[in-house]
Amino acid sequence: MEAGYINYEHRIVRESLRKFLAKEAFPHFEQWESQGCIPRSFWKQLGEQGYLCPWLNEEFGGVGADFAYSVLINEELEKVGTGLIGIGLHNDIVVPYLAEYGTVEQKKKWLPKCASGGIITAIAMTEPGAGSDLAHIRTSAALQEDHYIINGEKTFITNGIQADLILVVCKTDTQTKPPHKGISLIIVERNTDGFSRGKQLHKVGLHSQDTAELIFEDAKVPKGNLLGEEGKGFYYLMDKLQQERLIVAIGGITACERMLELTIDYVKQRHAFGKSIASFQHIQFSLAELQTEVEIGRAFLDRTIEAHMNGDEVVKEVSMAKWWITDLVKKTASTCMQFHGGYGYMEEYEIARRFRDAPVAAIYAxxxxxxxxxxxxKMGLN
Structure with missing residues (x-):
């Protein structure tokens, strides 16, 4: 059943995107997985076709599209592979910070290239000693005349190798109490003096998604690259993290649907003891249970998306969707791989890649x- 927020125009865009991905992504994805990144040429193609940040105003290269466009773009990219998650991060997580908190000059300078594929973005929050506890990050930014001097390290940064523009979460005031009031967001550009990238990180899954360490050693960044106001970074992050978690849930439910589709097809074709294994009651019951949970998850997610589009406060619901759906991704991957038998453990079968990619969704964001x-x-239990 199609969600109520999807209309005729959305369906046309989805069909067009499917045709584009069938030609430009599906045939090449295994190569991208092997080489460890999505080529910049593909980003440029996405931009040319209007699939990067379509929600931006026309003056900045978008078409003023609603969030339903983001939903369907993320769904169709996930069907190719979870390793394309960096495109959703760029479209619906990083660039919205620039669009909402940037100055007119910053928007004119960067947003059109974000929409064209000329700029790839990243957000640098996590540090070797600080993950979800953002208030205690150690990366600092000291103002010296007309520049900030940034020192620190970031890790697990999605798009870290290819990013041209990085939104760095740092402390502009290391003494203030409580510590989260000292956090600011500063935009670091590719060729900044004192900024370097560490090694590309080798992950269990998401092989085509470049993930890296970032190093700032007296990195000199113009004062004009401060995003919004000093000391407001934590509040900006809390405001935008909800959409990030919603994007993860959208990818997660799509991955579940894809794995079920693969497995249902497989068990119908696979025979054992003289009959299709789809006729075994255990397999029937297990897949029936998974199908039910996935459809429940999809219904709850669609309701939450609609509320988000209406501007409602959905912190609790987004957190529920992110937790429940990404746990379901792991359960679905494990069951579906098992039902593929030995073939599920072979790299040439998509379910093996899906199994590798599944666990991280419950960790990031x-x-x-x-x-x-x-x-x-939110239940009042604290």
Whole structure:
């Protein structure tokens, strides 16, 4: 059943995107997985076709599209592979910060290239000693005349190798109490003196998604690259993290649907003891249970998306969706791989890649334990 927020125009865009991906992404994705990144040429193609930040105003290269466009773009990219998650991060997580908190000059300078594929973005929050506890990050930015001097390290940064523009979460005031009031967001450009990238990180899954360490050693950044106001960074992050978690949930439910589709097809074709294994009651019941949970997850997610589009406060619901759906991704991947038997463990079968890619969704954008803490707080349990 199609969600109520999807209309005729959305369906046309989805069909067009499917045709584009069938030609430009599906045939090449395994190569991208092997080489460890999505080529910049593909980003440029996405931009040329209007699939990068379509929600931006026309003056900045978008078409003023609603969030439903973001939903369907993320769904169709996920069907190719979870390793394309960096495109959703660029479209719906990083660039919205620039669009909402940037100055007119910053928007004119960067947003059109974000929409064309000329600029790839990243956000640098996590540090070797600080993940979900953002208030205690150690990366500092000291103002000296007309520049900030940034020192620190970031890790697990999605798009870290290719990013041209990085939104760095740092402390502009290391003495203030409580510590989160000292956090600011500063934009660091590719060729900044004192900024370097560490090694590309080798992950269990998401092989085509470049993930890296970032190093700032007296990195000299113009004062004009401050995003919004000093000391407001934590509040900006809390405001935007909800859409980030919603994007993760959208990818997660799509991954579940794809894995079920693969497995249902496989068990119908696979025979054992003289009959299709789809006729075994255990397999029938297990897949029936998964199908039910996935459809429940999809219904709850669609309701939450609609509320988000209406501007409602959905912190609790987004946290629920992110936790429950990404746990379901792991459960679905494990069951579906098992039902593929030995073939499920072979790299040439898509289910093997899906199994590798599944666990991280419960970790990034705030671990599922953090999601449960947020839900408990919204229930008045703190």
């Amino acid at each position: 705030g671990s599922n334990e953090i999601m449960k803490s947020i839900i408990a707080k």
